[in-house]
Amino acid sequence: SRSSAASVCIRDSMGNIQFNYYKKQKNKMARVEGEDMDSLGIEPAAFEALEKEFQEVLSELAGDQSLERFRREYEKLHMALKASHENEKRLLRRCKELNGDIVGNAAKVQTALKLTQEDSHTIALLKNEVDKTYKMLEPVSYTHLTLPTIYSVQISVVAVSLKKK
Numbered sequence: 001s002r003s004s005a006a007s008v009c010i011r012d013s014m015g016n017i018q019f020n021y022y023k024k025q026k027n028k029m030a031r032v033e034g035e036d037m038d039s040l041g042i043e044p045a046a047f048e049a050l051e052k053e054f055q056e057v058l059s060e061l062a063g064d065q066s067l068e069r070f071r072r073e074y075e076k077l078h079m080a081l082k083a084s085h086e087n088e089k090r091l092l093r094r095c096k097e098l099n100g101d102i103v104g105n106a107a108k109v110q111t112a113l114k115l116t117q118e119d120s121h122t123i124a125l126l127k128n129e130v131d132k133t134y135k136m137l138e139p140v141s142y143t144h145l146t147l148p149t150i151y152s153v154q155i156s157v158v159a160v161s162l163k164k165k
Contacts, residue, residue, distance in 0.1 A: 041088050054078050129161040130154060 042050075054074075061071040133154055 041092055042085060047085060126158060126161060129157050133157045
């Protein structure tokens, strides 16, 4: 009797076929939270062992006509396992890509938030400068100032405040 944690089926001491659904990988998938993506799924070595075992079981079943129906079903299950394994690898690659995108976008969001905070600070400073300008102009009689002159003074104050940075 072989007892491999990654084996699909084994024969017990009486020669009966027993199925053992790769407990090691099932337990590994249950611990997905917080794990590295590379550690997920069936390891290549374990999958190769499954392939080898599949061939061994098929060769054992080939000579026995009473197990022909079982052999066909076993082949179907094995094909489904292979397809599932390929889909799993494809999905894990896609998860890695999406994880990379998320990390990249998170950095962009952080940069945007920093720029927004800096812009808010700049806007507040400029508002203060404009308020100072209005306070300086209040004592002056507006009758002799034209609107373009007032705008010119405001633009000059804003330009000076931008140069200070």
